[in-house]
Amino acid sequence: MNAPHKYLIKGVSVLGRPKTDLLIQDGVVAEGDAKGAEVVDADGLVALPGLVDLHTHLREPGREDAETVESGSRAAALGGYTAVCAMANTSPVADTAGVVEQVYRLGREAGLVDVQPIGAVTVGLAGERLAELGAMATSAAAVRIFSDDGHCVSDPKLMRRALEYVKAFGGVIAQHAEEPRLTEGAQMHEGEVATRLGLTGWPAVAEEAIIARDVLLAEHVGSRLHVCHVSTAGSVEVLRHAKARGVRVTAEVTPHHLLLTDERATSYDPVFKVNPPLRPASDVEALRKALKDGVIDIVATDHAPHAVEDKECEWAYARPGMLGLETALSITLSVLGEDWDLIAERMSRAPARIAGLDGHGHDPVPGAPANLTLVDPAARRVVDPAESASRSRNTPYAGMTLPGRVVATFLRGTPTVLDGKAVK
Numbered sequence: 077m078n079a080p081h082k083y084l085i086k087g088v089s090v091l092g093r094p095k096t097d098l099l100i101q102d103g104v105v106a107e108g109d110a111k112g113a114e115v116v117d118a119d120g121l122v123a124l125p126g127l128v129d130l131h132t133h134l135r136e137p138g139r140e141d142a143e144t145v146e147s148g149s150r151a152a153a154l155g156g157y158t159a160v161c162a163m164a165n166t167s168p169v170a171d172t173a174g175v176v177e178q179v180y181r182l183g184r185e186a187g188l189v190d191v192q193p194i195g196a197v198t199v200g201l202a203g204e205r206l207a208e209l210g211a212m213a214t215s216a217a218a219v220r221i222f223s224d225d226g227h228c229v230s231d232p233k234l235m236r237r238a239l240e241y242v243k244a245f246g247g248v249i250a251q252h253a254e255e256p257r258l259t260e261g262a263q264m265h266e267g268e269v270a271t272r273l274g275l276t277g278w279p280a281v282a283e284e285a286i287i288a289r290d291v292l293l294a295e296h297v298g299s300r301l302h303v304c305h306v307s308t309a310g311s312v313e314v315l316r317h318a319k320a321r322g323v324r325v326t327a328e329v330t331p332h333h334l335l336l337t338d339e340r341a342t343s344y345d346p347v348f349k350v351n352p353p354l355r356p357a358s359d360v361e362a363l364r365k366a367l368k369d370g371v372i373d374i375v376a377t378d379h380a381p382h383a384v385e386d387k388e389c390e391w392a393y394a395r396p397g398m399l400g401l402e403t404a405l406s407i408t409l410s411v412l413g414e415d416w417d418l419i420a421e422r423m424s425r426a427p428a429r430i431a432g433l434d435g436h437g438h439d440p441v442p443g444a445p446a447n448l449t450l451v452d453p454a455a456r457r458v459v460d461p462a463e464s465a466s467r468s469r470n471t472p473y474a475g476m477t478l479p480g481r482v483v484a485t486f487l488r489g490t491p492t493v494l495d496g497k498a499v500k
C-alpha cells in the first residue's frame with residue numbers, strides 16, 4: 077500500500093472527551109509536527125481503541141465458500157476491529173501447529189486485522205484426547221487460547237488435564253458450555269415458545285451445570301477458564317459466585333443474546349437458529365445487567381458465517397450461527413448507550429487482556445500503538461445482508477435500523493477502512 081504514513085485526525089473526541097487532534101505516524105499515536113499529514117475530518121466522530129473479538133469463525137481452511145480469513149478480516153475491519161481470535165472448528169480442525177500457523181499466515185497476508193488463532197483442546201474436537209497444546213503454544217502462532225467451540229469439553233477429567241496443561245504457560249481454556257446429554261436433539265431454548273412450536277428444547281441448566289463444574293475445576297487447578305457465549309440468568313449467578321470466590325474465570329456474551337429473544341423462532345426462519353439458542357427476555361435482561369456490572373467481562377461476536385444451503389433450509393436441518401462482526405458495535409451501543417469508556421473496556425481492553433494481545437486494547441492517546449477505530453454515533457443505518465463483506469448472508473438483523481457507523485479503522489497506523497469503506 078502506498079498510503080502516506082502520517083494522518084491527522086482532526087476534531088475527534090477520544091472516548092467521548094473534548095475534541096482534539098490525533099497525529100498518527102509510524103504506527104503509533106504521536107505528538108508533534110503534523111506537516112504533510114493527510115487530514116481526516118473527524119468532526120462528530122468518537123475514537124475508540126481498535127475492537128478485539130475473542131470469538132470469530134473464519135471457516136478457512138475447509139469452508140472457503142462460507143468465509144475466508146481475508147473476507148472475515150474485511151468484515152472485522154469494517155466493524156471497527158483490529159484483532160480477532162479465530163475459532164478452531166475448521167476443516168481440518170486447528171489442532172496442530174501446522175494448521176494454526178497456516179491461519180496465522182493467512183491473517184498476515186490479508187493484513188486487515190491481526191488474526192490470532194485459537195487451538196483446539198482435543199484432537200479433531202472429538203473430546204477424547206488432548207491436542208498438541210504445547211506445540212501450538214510454541215508455534216509461530218503463539219496460541220494462548222484453546223477451545224473446542226461448537227462442542228463442549230464434556231469429559232471432566234479431560235477438562236481438568238487441559239486446565240492443568242495450559243497453566244504452565246499462562247494459557248486459557250475457552251469452554252462452549254453445553255452438557256451434551258441434556259441437549260440431545262435440541263432445536264431451540266427449552267421453554268414456553270418451544271412447547272408451543274413443538275420443537276425439542278435446549279434447557280438453561282445444560283449450560284449452567286457445565287459452568288458450575290468448570291469454575292470448580294478452574295479453582296481446584298488454579299488455572300484460567302473463559303466461558304464462551306453466556307446465555308442465561310442462571311449462568312450469570314454461577315459466575316458471580318465464582319468471581320466473588322476469586323476463581324480465575326472470565327466470560328463473554330454475544331450481541332445477539334443481548335438483543336434477540338426466543339420469540340424469533342416463531343418465524344421458523346433458520347437465520348435465528350444459533351447455539352446456545354436465543355433465550356427469553358428475562359435472560360436478556362440479566363445478561364445486559366451482568367455486562368454493565370462486570371460479571372460478564374466482554375462482548376464477543378461468535379461471528380458464524382454459513383453458506384446459503386446450510387441456512388436456507390428447514391429449521392431442523394439448518395446449521396446454528398449468525399454473522400456478527402459488522403453489527404456488534406452498533407448493537408452494543410444500543411444496549412450500553414454512549415458510555416464509551418465501558419464500550420472500550422468490554423470490546424477492546426478486556427478482550428485484549430484475556431487473549432494476551434499486548435499491541436491491542438490501548439486507548440488512542442500519544443505513545444499508544446495506532447490501532448483504533450472512528451465511530452459516528454449519530455449515524456443510523458439499515459442492515460442489508462447484500463452489503464456485507466462476509467461471504468455469507470446470515471445476519472439476523474436484516475432490515476433493522478441500527479445506531480452508529482464505523483467511519484475509519486487503523487491497524488498499526490495504516491487505514492484498513494476509510495469513509496466507511498474497506499481500503500483493500
Ligand code: DOR
Nearest residue numbers: 225226350351380396397
Ligand atoms: O451457533 C453457533 N455456531 N454456535 C457454535 O458454538 C458454533 C458456531 C459455528 O461454528 O457455526
Ligand code: ZN
Nearest residue numbers: 225226252304
Ligand atoms: Zn460455541
